[in-house]
Amino acid sequence: MDKLKLIIKREFLAKVKNKSFIVMTVLSPLMVVALFSLIIFLNEKNAEEIRTIAFVDESQQFSDAFEDSDAVKYINLTSMGIVEAREKTKEFYYGLLVIPKSDSLSELSNSITFFSNDTPSLTVLSSIESKLEKKIRNLKIAQLQIDVDKIKSIETKVTIDAENFSGEKSSKIGSLLRMIAGGGFGYLIFMFIIIYGTSVMRSVIEEKTSRIIEVIISSVKPFQLMMGKIIGNAMAGILQFIIWMVIGGILLFAITLYFGVNDVSSSSAQMAPEMVQQMQNSSNNDLQLILQEIKNLPILTMFFSFIIYFLGGYLIYSSIYAAIGAAVDSETDTQQFMMPVLMPLVIAIYVGFSVIENPHGPIALAFSLFPLTSPIVMLMRIPFGVPWWQLITSISLLIVTFIGMVWFAAKIYRVGILMYGKKPSYKEIYKWLKY
């Protein structure tokens, strides 16, 4: 037992002290955050640019439709005439909006043109469109002699509360959140199994190529060495995961806080006062809804099943990886054995994407029970709620498989580590099982 501890400690330290581990651990969250900040920053920068849009209103009905905002200013060039206004816009302004003279408002709505030097930005166009739509609508209401305030009073916002029969609420945002949570967790397990499985394999190959292996197994049992290696690497993986969560969490929180506040204030300034009021109400509603949905997620189940499935899946795959590492002499020889190992993982990810669309279908059930895919697929399903019997069956199968797999891998490992200089075939490896 003491020796196992020594091996775990060495493997853990060897992994953690490695420069690439340190760089990866520290840099990855910084890079993610940097990327996010860059996107947000560029968005901000775009929004900060002040655009001046000229308009020629021949219909004489729209002069009050355009109000300046921080990002867009409007200038009325109707008095200049179209030809001159075009020349001027070409030189000084972002674009020219031409509203022709027309008798019918309906006809008018299809004959408005926007001229610009470059392809105009979508947000600018849609903001102009919505301004025009609103004005035309008000004009039409006025034509029909209906009271505008009365129209406003009948406008309502509807949110459907979907609820299942045991009383759990679900909603569109909730479903989306579940998809993100499930997909994210599943993908994370996929990544960790591959990264740390490969790392176990490398470490086995390193011991073989540096020829220290026989020195070590004259002191400890091959099984102890293999398990020590697997556990040590798992601990390094969990450490990395925790560091990522902590750094990423803090940084992302700080940045959304900083940019988030900024964002609301600048975007609200672009809107008409009554719109701002409405938007704030609705965004508050959305935020509350999201928070509510996060609370509704089976967080405790998710957390524990993440740990169980990560450990189970990792143990199954890393023992296979250890056996592969023991069987070969160098990393280039691993290719022929890697394909069948990666296959179920990749299939699990593909199946996973259809599972989050239909989390309770027969495919979802089958793949979340099959132990080589269950760590990924089941985690994707869990946010949607999984019956207890399925969870227990799946975990039991996972545990039985990992015990079997470790036993099987240990046999190959035991023989493989002492074989030098040749690349074994599947047939030979099968023979090793019987030694």
Added chain:
Amino acid sequence: MNNVLRVENVCKNYGSFTALNNVSISVPKGSIFGLLGPNGAGKTSLIRIINQITLPDSGTVYLDDEILQPHHIQHIGYLPEERGLYKSMKVGEQALYLAQLKGMSKDEAKKKLKYWFEKFEITDWWNKKIQELSKGMAQKVQFIVTVMHSPKLLIFDEPFSGFDPINANLIKDEILNLRNEGASIIFSTHRMESVEEMCDYIALINKSNKILDGKLKDIKQQFKTNQFEVGLLTENTALLVNQINEQFSVENSKSTSFNDDLRLLFSLKNGETSKDLIEFLNNKAQITHFTEVIPSVNDIFLKSVASNS
């Protein structure tokens, strides 16, 4: 008993291949024991069984008259043929780790390592990584790692392969020191001449079978062929050769001498002794050289293989 190690009737098969067929050896305490045989004879298989890396299919191994158990590994030091160290690990850390795996406490290991590092004058390597050391330097570390836990039984598989001559000599001296301090040593090698002069006992293994073992002196005695190499100086060489041929079976010796004497290899018949030969020659020529031909282990090996098959 005076044997530190006894291997009794050990068999080992890998699938249909027999690596060891009913092999028994005894290693007396405080001796240097040569486990000799060509490549693939089964030496490494036997050593791995002694080190409990693999288990025998049948047969028993005793260390100090106790059946081999896991805790015995701390009494064995093993330098495998395929050897190395973690390249990216620091020398000191690595040695401490391996010592602890052998069952030493950390403090004890530190003390021992300090002693050996000072002895080999390599204390300033403690914080260097193996990959920063030259091959010869790494070999010293490898040797220290093998012997630092003061094992009763030291096993060296192809001990001098890969060691440069200077290090090989240093290691040889250290091994003899360890023997004098009471350790027993097993050398396993296919290059029999490399350890011949150091061994007290040998066992010859060929094609999974032990074909011969015992005290080296006794074996040589047993394989002596009553041959003598003689150097003679006389004026009439032709006459002398004629006279000799009448009485003895003689061939020309392959060795050459620096004073142009006649070098002959005499094979004496049963009953004839060196005394008879000297008396016969003494009247006829000046004897410049007279040695009994002692067979080398290599010759003995070839002979026993031939007689066994």
